Amino acid sequence: MQWINHELYIAPIDAYIDPIKPVDKAIITHGHADHARPGHQKVLASRQTIDIMKIRYGEKSATSFQSMEFGKPLRINDVTITLHPAGHILGSAQISIEHRGQRVVVTGDYKTIPDNSAQAFEIIKCDLFVTEATFGLPIFQHPSPPNEINNLLKSISEQPNRTHLIGVYSLGKAQRVISLLREAGYDHPIFIHGALEKLCDYYSSEGINLGLLRKALVQDKETMKGAVVMAPPSALRDRWSRRLMDPIICQASGWMTIKQRAKRSGVELPLIISDHADWNELTSTIDSTEADTIWVTHGREDALVHWCKLNGKNAEPLRLQGRDEELEI
Amino acid sequence: MKRFSQLLVTLILKTARNDKISVMSEYFKYTPDPDRGYALGALTGTLSIPGIKPSLLRTLVAERIDQELFNLSYDYVGDLAETVSLIWPNTAPYKEKLPSITEFISKMEGTPKAKLSSLISRFLDNANSNERWAMIKFATGGLRVGVSARLAKTALAAYSGCLLEDIEKVWHGLTPPYISLFEWLDGKTGIPKIQHTRTFHPMMLANPINTEQDFNRLDPNDFQAEWKWDGIRVQAVFDEFSKQLYSRTGDDISRAFPDIVGELNGKAVLDGELLVGDNFKALPFNQLQQRLNRKSPTKTHLKDYPAFIRVYDMLFYNDDDIRDLPLKIRRQKLEDWMKRVKNSRLDISEILDFDSWSRLAELRTEKADTLGHEGVMIKDLQSRYSPGRPKGPWFKWKRDPKFLDGVMMYAQRGHGRRSSFYSDYTFGIWRGNELVPVGKAYSGFTDEELVMLDKWVRGNTLNRFGPVREVRKELVVELAFDSAHASSRHKSGIALRFPRINRIRWDKPAQEADTTETITSIM
Numbered sequence: 117m118q119w120i121n122h123e124l125y126i127a128p129i130d131a132y133i134d135p136i137k138p139v140d141k142a143i144i145t146h147g148h149a150d151h152a153r154p155g156h157q158k159v160l161a162s163r164q165t166i167d168i169m170k171i172r173y174g175e176k177s178a179t180s181f182q183s184m185e186f187g188k189p190l191r192i193n194d195v196t197i198t199l200h201p202a203g204h205i206l207g208s209a210q211i212s213i214e215h216r217g218q219r220v221v222v223t224g225d226y227k228t229i230p231d232n233s234a235q236a237f238e239i240i241k242c243d244l245f246v247t248e249a250t251f252g253l254p255i256f257q258h259p260s261p262p263n264e265i266n267n268l269l270k271s272i273s274e275q276p277n278r279t280h281l282i283g284v285y286s287l288g289k290a291q292r293v294i295s296l297l298r299e300a301g302y303d304h305p306i307f308i309h310g311a312l313e314k315l316c317d318y319y320s321s322e323g324i325n326l327g328l329l330r331k332a333l334v335q336d337k338e339t340m341k342g343a344v345v346m347a348p349p350s351a352l353r354d355r356w357s358r359r360l361m362d363p364i365i366c367q368a369s370g371w372m373t374i375k376q377r378a379k380r381s382g383v384e385l386p387l388i389i390s391d392h393a394d395w396n397e398l399t400s401t402i403d404s405t406e407a408d409t410i411w412v413t414h415g416r417e418d419a420l421v422h423w424c425k426l427n428g429k430n431a432e433p434l435r436l437q438g439r440d441e442e443l444e445i
Numbered sequence: 446m447k448r449f450s451q452l453l454v455t456l457i458l459k460t461a462r463n464d465k466i467s468v469m470s471e472y473f474k475y476t477p478d479p480d481r482g483y484a485l486g487a488l489t490g491t492l493s494i495p496g497i498k499p500s501l502l503r504t505l506v507a508e509r510i511d512q513e514l515f516n517l518s519y520d521y522v523g524d525l526a527e528t529v530s531l532i533w534p535n536t537a538p539y540k541e542k543l544p545s546i547t548e549f550i551s552k553m554e555g556t557p558k559a560k561l562s563s564l565i566s567r568f569l570d571n572a573n574s575n576e577r578w579a580m581i582k583f584a585t586g587g588l589r590v591g592v593s594a595r596l597a598k599t600a601l602a603a604y605s606g607c608l609l610e611d612i613e614k615v616w617h618g619l620t621p622p623y624i625s626l627f628e629w630l631d632g633k634t635g636i637p638k639i640q641h642t643r644t645f646h647p648m649m650l651a652n653p654i655n656t657e658q659d660f661n662r663l664d665p666n667d668f669q670a671e672w673k674w675d676g677i678r679v680q681a682v683f684d685e686f687s688k689q690l691y692s693r694t695g696d697d698i699s700r701a702f703p704d705i706v707g708e709l710n711g712k713a714v715l716d717g718e719l720l721v722g723d724n725f726k727a728l729p730f731n732q733l734q735q736r737l738n739r740k741s742p743t744k745t746h747l748k749d750y751p752a753f754i755r756v757y758d759m760l761f762y763n764d765d766d767i768r769d770l771p772l773k774i775r776r777q778k779l780e781d782w783m784k785r786v787k788n789s790r791l792d793i794s795e796i797l798d799f800d801s802w803s804r805l806a807e808l809r810t811e812k813a814d815t816l817g818h819e820g821v822m823i824k825d826l827q828s829r830y831s832p833g834r835p836k837g838p839w840f841k842w843k844r845d846p847k848f849l850d851g852v853m854m855y856a857q858r859g860h861g862r863r864s865s866f867y868s869d870y871t872f873g874i875w876r877g878n879e880l881v882p883v884g885k886a887y888s889g890f891t892d893e894e895l896v897m898l899d900k901w902v903r904g905n906t907l908n909r910f911g912p913v914r915e916v917r918k919e920l921v922v923e924l925a926f927d928s929a930h931a932s933s934r935h936k937s938g939i940a941l942r943f944p945r946i947n948r949i950r951w952d953k954p955a956q957e958a959d960t961t962e963t964i965t966s967i968m
Contacts, residue, residue, distance in 0.1 A: 255521070255532045374527065375454070378458060379591075
């Protein structure tokens with residue numbers, strides 16, 4: 117494929133997908149900071165990704181924004197671009213690019229299991245599939261999220277005098293965990309750290325049921341006894357959290373699969389809830405796309421590349437810069 | 446196994462000591478016999494079942510997962526039990542119920558070796574990843590969930606209201622599943638009777654002295670001092686029919702030292718230092734090492750490195766438990782017993798003559814190199830012999846460490862909490878233009894430094910040999926050690942005693958590290 121390179125630069129239309137440095141034309145898969153950066157001239161993305169970029173970086177974080185609907189192709193010269201849901205967070209998209217009879221799909225980040233807070237992932241058949249590999253090792257077999265939420269609810273009922281403080285990334289994970297709790301019938305107010313507020317408001321305005329949310333204020337620590345408090349992982353161990361009532365530190369992340377890792381980060385109740393595909397999802401998705409060439413990016417590329425080769429596919433690691441391999445977002 | 450796996454998961458994640466204690470005592474409360482006793486055995490490392498070897502696990506995994514994928518995963522996770530438990534294909538819904546601990550053990554015991562692998566596979570197929578992890582830990586031994594045997598016994602005390610010290614006293618006379626122990630803990634019977642001349646009795650340990658504070662408040666007249674011998678701590682437990690030698694941790698090492706055991710006469714439980722040398726003249730520790738880690742010695746070993754015990758305390762005098770008597774009296778009884786009973790391989794530890802702490806300080810430095818001891822022990826004359834490491838009665842005052850600058854040559858992954866970090870290092874010093882290994886160190890750094898060292902190792906790897914990485918010979922580390930000895934084990938010809946990292950010299954060029962000549966000069 118001569119017209120797209122390892123930096124995900126699409127030559128015929130002079131555009132990059134998820135560029136790390138400011139460029140003239142950028143197509144953005146989703147709103148997380150290692151994919152969506154401020155400072156581009158023109159940004160093409162889903163409406164919700166654009167909304168999220170504006171919330172996080174400001175109205176003027178790009179010179180111009182062009183939004184696209186899922187499934188509606190956009191033709192530029194002899195290139196056709198279509199966005200398809202990636203199931204990662206609200207508005208997250210896989211980018212399909214067709215040129216001279218070939219189709220490339222770039223997933224950004226994705227997961228294939230159901231999530232009420234994001235549009236459902238779609239399989240797009242293609243010639244070249246560019247997949248993420250955050251959890252690209254066969255040790256990652258994520259349990260079902262309702263099961264993890266049950267563990268949390270059980271812990272809450274067993275220790276009603278303690279505050280369950282859950283570390284969640286402010287975009288996506290926070291809203292997903294809240295929505296899972298609501299699905300499981302948890303109807304108490306959920307307290308959120310200030311850093312989560314704007315994005316929770318946005319999700320609610322987009323029709324995601326988050327129930328009653330309250331800002332977690334230190335003066336309310338008595339009321340937060342027995343409650344669920346959510347904060348970005350960085351706030352778990354700072355002074356803010358020490359002022360809560362005897363908190364149980366929880367973290368919702370795919371990394372929590374590895375017990376020694378959970379232990380090392382001081383997590384007492386790990387919740388294995390991931391917005392990324394696990395090994396089985398990655399490999400079955402690769403199969404379903406019927407692509408014969410696979411590019412593997414950000415994460416544990418080696419194992420997935422090896423698996424592809426074992427299964428008769430061409431595969432290469434991309435090693436894109438600027439993706440923090442240990443940061444799951 | 447379900448409940449046991451929940452226990453292990455909770456234990457590994459809880460950091461507060463009290464939380465761990467309460468989780469364990471809950472478990473003992475609600476788990477029936479004999480399951481709870483076997484679990485206790487696993488937690489305290491006393492359970493010995495026909496376990497499975499890591500190689501068997503690897504073979505089982507290889508039947509299911511591509512080798513390269515497994516290696517990449519193992520490298521990422523760092524812990525075999527955890528890697529296998531995570532990588533094992535999930536097959537829920539399960540066909541069979543998970544066995545209880547007791548069923549697990551009896552099935553393992555009742556299965557011939559050739560069929561063990563299919564039994565294990567079946568167990569693993571019917572479990573979730575936490576349960577698989579717990580079963581593998583259970584079957585391979587060594588739980589590493591942040592619980593010491595002492596803490597598990599503390600939980601027994603909390604659960605029952607019995608005294609920890611009483612539990613310790615009978616502990617080594619009992620075995621899993623600890624039925625009589627739980628009967629006593631549950632108040633159904635009295636304390637289990639044990640035979641004192643068949644049992645290891647937990648040792649009393651010393652704390653390091655704080656030279657700035659302790660000497661000001663302590664009166665030298667209240668204390669006795671002895672050399673701190675550089676051998677291994679042992680307990681000799683013997684009567685007419687049975688003679689045993691135990692290590693500090695209670696391992697029976699009798700078979701490795703037939704020269705001592707064969708010569709034990711009388712009936713007593715003695716505490717002392719095992720050393721090698723003719724006529725009670727102790728040779729350096731690395732000569733003793735020739736006799737350690739061997740199941741039984743060769744004739745040459747027995748001749749070249751004859752072993753003896755330098756006795757310093759007595760726990761039982763014939764049938765009398767004298768542990769609650771003051772040290773002063775125990776010492777008299779020991780001296781009296783030594784005079785009465787002929788024992789050609791027992792020697793009594795000399796009491797040092799000093800009237801002030803400053804005089805003791807002089808003794809400590811004067812003779813340290815000529816006698817080859819590790820420093821001095823300071824013991825309260827009134828002290829009872831209480832198991833564990835009570836604060837106050839006994840102190841150790843080690844001699845000052847020596848230092849050298851070594852260059853990191855190899856690194857290996859650690860275990861447990863450090864399992865995904867490269868935390869065990871081999872260091873070398875210069876012999877001419879060549880770096881030669883001088884020892885390994887895996888302690889002395891902070892968690893933050895460990896992260897930096899790990900990163901450095903990963904970024905400076907030259908070669909990989911299984912779990913070991915060879916690194917660029919560029920990082921200098923200041924090692925502290927107690928003494929250096931000639932050794933044929935290391936290529937440098939030098940062995941260090943207790944090497945540990947004192948500080949990392951990120952700034953120092955490797956060329957400026959120490960040489961074999963400088964170290965030989967201080968040997």
